[in-house]
Amino acid sequence: MHPHHTVTCSFSAPEPACSEKNRIYSSEILLRFNIAALSPFIFHSFSPPSPAKQVLLALSGLPPPSLHLGIASAIAPPSATLLHRASLQATINSKKMARKFFVGGNWKCNGTVESVSKLVDTLNAGEIVSTDIVEVVVAPTFIHIPLVKDRLRSEIQVSAQNCWVKKGGAYTGEVSAEQLVDLGIPYVILGHSERRHILKESHDFVGQKCAYALSKGLKVIACIGETLDEREAGNTIKVCAEQLIAIKEAIGENWSDVVVAYEPVWAIGTGKVATPEQAEEVHAELRKWLAENVSAEVAEATRILYGGSVTAGNCKELAKKPNVDGFLVGGAALKPEFIDIINSAQIKVAA
Numbered sequence: 001m002h003p004h005h006t007v008t009c010s011f012s013a014p015e016p017a018c019s020e021k022n023r024i025y026s027s028e029i030l031l032r033f034n035i036a037a038l039s040p041f042i043f044h045s046f047s048p049p050s051p052a053k054q055v056l057l058a059l060s061g062l063p064p065p066s067l068h069l070g071i072a073s074a075i076a077p078p079s080a081t082l083l084h085r086a087s088l089q090a091t092i093n094s095k096k097m098a099r100k101f102f103v104g105g106n107w108k109c110n111g112t113v114e115s116v117s118k119l120v121d122t123l124n125a126g127e128i129v130s131t132d133i134v135e136v137v138v139a140p141t142f143i144h145i146p147l148v149k150d151r152l153r154s155e156i157q158v159s160a161q162n163c164w165v166k167k168g169g170a171y172t173g174e175v176s177a178e179q180l181v182d183l184g185i186p187y188v189i190l191g192h193s194e195r196r197h198i199l200k201e202s203h204d205f206v207g208q209k210c211a212y213a214l215s216k217g218l219k220v221i222a223c224i225g226e227t228l229d230e231r232e233a234g235n236t237i238k239v240c241a242e243q244l245i246a247i248k249e250a251i252g253e254n255w256s257d258v259v260v261a262y263e264p265v266w267a268i269g270t271g272k273v274a275t276p277e278q279a280e281e282v283h284a285e286l287r288k289w290l291a292e293n294v295s296a297e298v299a300e301a302t303r304i305l306y307g308g309s310v311t312a313g314n315c316k317e318l319a320k321k322p323n324v325d326g327f328l329v330g331g332a333a334l335k336p337e338f339i340d341i342i343n344s345a346q347i348k349v350a351a
């Protein structure tokens with residue numbers, strides 16, 4: 001008989017990838033393999049973080065203990081003999097998961113290889129708070145994504161600014177969700193007001209894009225917001241709700257990979273920022289909408305960002321508001337002050 005060897009697979013969730021109803025699940029699963037069957041491949045495939053992360057992503061939203069065990073069995077290499085799988089320790093941490101602050105930089109249709117490289121250097125050199133308290137994403141143009149992805153520090157993720165509504169093919173000029181996934185891009189911004197208003201993307205179209213991107217494994221920053229006329233007519237919440245309804249009709253209850261960005265159109269690129277009170281008022285209403293129309297859990301867990309002329313000068317006051325979970329930043333994301341905006345996350349920790 002061959003001696004037995006113990007392989008410990010540690011599934012831990014550094015991000016809310018494995019959360020359900022505000023719970024974070026983590027399991028330690030002990031698998032015993034026949035030593036003769038162990039190969040470098042086995043050690044490689046069980047060494048965190050990448051395979052563990054993939055497993056966690058696959059587990060997202062599902063109850064953990066039995067499933068974790070099932071997955072562990074499933075990923076065991078066929079050459080290995082699974083001798084013992086009873087030693088499952090599942091820790092269900094029912095502590096409410098706080099919404100991690102989120103700062104996105106939307107670089108829009110800006111940049112050259114030279115200026116984008118400089119911006120990456122600036123971001124790489126900046127002192128930023130721990131990823132334990134802030135999630136940071138930047139969205140360069142499609143053509144600059146590979147450059148940014150290769151050179152940017154790993155604490156900052158890369159997003160696309162858009163993607164096609166369905167599977168790629170004969171759609172000249174479009175980039176598909178599959179292509180973004182293939183490139184290892186985790187996020188996509190959808191429904192930005194410049195696309196809704198200039199390119200006439202309808203609420204339904206944006207909803208369908210969200211659904212397709214999510215179905216391919218992308219996380220979505222879904223933008224909504226009213227025009228000045230709509231605000232002055234007292235229709236801010238009605239308009240935002242219509243945009244959310246279209247998203248909900250397309251994605252159903254599946255909001256765990258959605259970040260909502262409330263971006264009043266009158267504040268985007270205008271220098272006219274919403275006051276912290278205006279932002280808080282709308283964010284609280286949006287959270288209420290999510291509670292009433294999706295679920296209390298989704299309302300509690302979904303990050304609602306404010307976007308519209310956010311700068312280093314105004315971000316701290318905005319960040320103090322309880323329903324402001326971060327920012328989507330345009331103009332200031334192209335400047336060194338983006339670092340200060342990222343670091344406004346500290347306000348939440350102090351609060």
Ligand code: PEP
Nearest residue numbers: 268269307308309330331
């Ligand atoms: C944006 O485009 O998402 C945005 C908020 O732009 P700005 O910060 O320039 O207003």
